[in-house]
Amino acid sequence: MPNRLRIVIAGSAGRMGQVLIEAVNSAPDCVLYGALERVGSPNVGRPAALMDGVLITDDMATTLRGADALIDFTRPEGTLAHLALCRELGVNIIIGTTGFSAEQKQQIADAGKDIGVVFAPNMSVGVNLTFKLLEIAAKVLNEGYDIEVVEAHHRHKVDAPSGTALRMGEVVAEALGRDLSECAVYGREGVTGERDPSTIGFATVRGGDIVGDHTVMFAGIGERVEITHKASSRMTFAQGALRAARYLSTSGAGAFDMQDVLGLRG
Ligand SMILES: NC(=O)C1=CN([C@@H]2O[C@H](COP(=O)(O)OP(=O)(O)OC[C@H]3O[C@@H](n4cnc5c(N)ncnc54)[C@H](OP(=O)(O)O)[C@@H]3O)[C@@H](O)[C@H]2O)C=CC1
Numbered sequence: 072m073p074n075r076l077r078i079v080i081a082g083s084a085g086r087m088g089q090v091l092i093e094a095v096n097s098a099p100d101c102v103l104y105g106a107l108e109r110v111g112s113p114n115v116g117r118p119a120a121l122m123d124g125v126l127i128t129d130d131m132a133t134t135l136r137g138a139d140a141l142i143d144f145t146r147p148e149g150t151l152a153h154l155a156l157c158r159e160l161g162v163n164i165i166i167g168t169t170g171f172s173a174e175q176k177q178q179i180a181d182a183g184k185d186i187g188v189v190f191a192p193n194m195s196v197g198v199n200l201t202f203k204l205l206e207i208a209a210k211v212l213n214e215g216y217d218i219e220v221v222e223a224h225h226r227h228k229v230d231a232p233s234g235t236a237l238r239m240g241e242v243v244a245e246a247l248g249r250d251l252s253e254c255a256v257y258g259r260e261g262v263t264g265e266r267d268p269s270t271i272g273f274a275t276v277r278g279g280d281i282v283g284d285h286t287v288m289f290a291g292i293g294e295r296v297e298i299t300h301k302a303s304s305r306m307t308f309a310q311g312a313l314r315a316a317r318y319l320s321t322s323g324a325g326a327f328d329m330q331d332v333l334g335l336r337g
């Protein structure tokens with residue numbers, strides 16, 4: 072089929088990488104153009120998936136040349152290396168990786184001057200709707216409600232709190248006119264004293280194969296509002312990443328997130 076989007080997947084042997092390949096191979100408007108793993112990975116040279124004929128490679132430059140988009144769910148240092156090359160070669164990038172520092176996030180935003188970038192800690196439609204619901208809830212429950220963010224993920228996750236939980240905290244803090252970096256409390260232990268009402272608390276659970284659960288609690292006196300999202304399949308993230316690739320194919324250069332892709336901005 073002509074004009075299919077030529078997609079390269081980074082971290083192609085990883086949990087998200089494998090689901091992304093399945094999503095690309097099932098999408099009639101996309102083709103798997105390449106599959107990357109880091110230098111030294113035992114997966115280099117192996118098939119990216121059964122039957123698609125693409126072998127995993129560590130040759131970033133050759134693989135990215137001629138591609139429409141790179142989808143990257145890896146680790147911050149890998150993503151930043153991929154980003155630099157995409158910028159050089161004029162290839163759009165969709166970044167799902169979490170765990171970046173503020174300075175690294177700025178590097179990602181800067182790349183939007185030259186290429187299309189979608190960067191989002193969670194690509195599911197449901198979570199991005201939840202961000203909007205949180206904004207409304209925070210504006211209504213703006214006094215007398217203690218805000219706690221609770222997240223649970225599988226045993227292999229390496230960063231905490233999750234990128235989604237942090238973004239949820241930012242959305243709520245912004246709606247309340249607070250700065251998350253000044254009011255976040257990450258976990259509690261020992262004699263902590265009474266809760267400071269201006270804080271936003273975070274709690275992290277890790278275990279088994281939990282795909283990704285997030286709850287934001289607005290706890291008042293006499294009532295409690297909880298807004299929860301539960302992901303039960305990584306395919307929801309992969310489908311969001313493909314929507315982002317389609318969005319970038321017509322958007323031109325710029326730094327975007329899933330609110331732009333899903334038309335939820337504003
Ligand atoms: N935005 C979203 O919607 C979602 C985001 N995520 C995020 O995506 C990321 C990946 O998650 P997941 O797939 O579970 O993790 P995995 O560990 O299963 O996969 C990561 C892949 O990236 C590779 N990788 C690691 N470091 C580098 C590097 N420096 N250069 C190139 N490749 C590298 C790994 O290779 P190796 O095994 O050799 O280290 C592995 O193949 C995480 O940050 C996670 O939080 C996850 C789900 C949804």
Ligand SMILES: O=C(O)C1=N[C@H](C(=O)O)C[C@H](O)C1
Pocket residue numbers: 169192193224228232233234235236282283284
């Ligand atoms: O590592 C994961 O698995 C996930 N990471 C993302 C995050 O850190 O928010 C998104 C999703 O919850 C799954």
